[in-house]
Amino acid sequence: MKDDNSNKIRLDKWLWAARFFKTRALAKKALEGGKVQYDGQRSKSSKMVEVGAIVKVRLGWDERIVEILTLSDQRRGAPQAALLYRETEQSIKKREYEAEQRKILKISQITPAGKPDKRDRRRIVQSKDLLLGE
Numbered sequence: 001m002k003d004d005n006s007n008k009i010r011l012d013k014w015l016w017a018a019r020f021f022k023t024r025a026l027a028k029k030a031l032e033g034g035k036v037q038y039d040g041q042r043s044k045s046s047k048m049v050e051v052g053a054i055v056k057v058r059l060g061w062d063e064r065i066v067e068i069l070t071l072s073d074q075r076r077g078a079p080q081a082a083l084l085y086r087e088t089e090q091s092i093k094k095r096e097y098e099a100e101q102r103k104i105l106k107i108s109q110i111t112p113a114g115k116p117d118k119r120d121r122r123r124i125v126q127s128k129d130l131l132l133g134e
Contacts (some may be wrong), residue, residue: 010049014084026130035058069085
């Protein structure tokens with residue numbers, strides 16, 4: 001791990017080293033698709049990261065907001081990768097709440113085969129009402 005700020009590491013390489021993505025190509029694709037924000041703005045994969053920056057990463061259903069603690073350009077085991085960043089309390093609470101809501105509504109299991117019929121539309125409306133608290 002590289003601890004001093006003078007070392008320059010690309011954002012896609014840091015995301016890969018921090019184990020957010022399996023490959024740098026996937027990290028680059030996520031950056032190009034707008035799934036990653038660096039200090040509140042869309043960034044290119046060539047963006048040089050700095051310690052203390054806030055990175056927002058959307059992974060599937062979840063969105064993580066993390067602060068960069070140290071820099072590394074080497075991919076290591078998950079315990080060492082977790083030392084590269086710290087997830088914000090707000091992000092953790094939001095992820096847990098949304099996971100609980102998905103579990104209650106079983107959204108992750110809904111995979112429509114085509115256009116919803118009348119029964120499916122009623123279920124969709126009911127689940128939206130539950131989610132909005134109406």
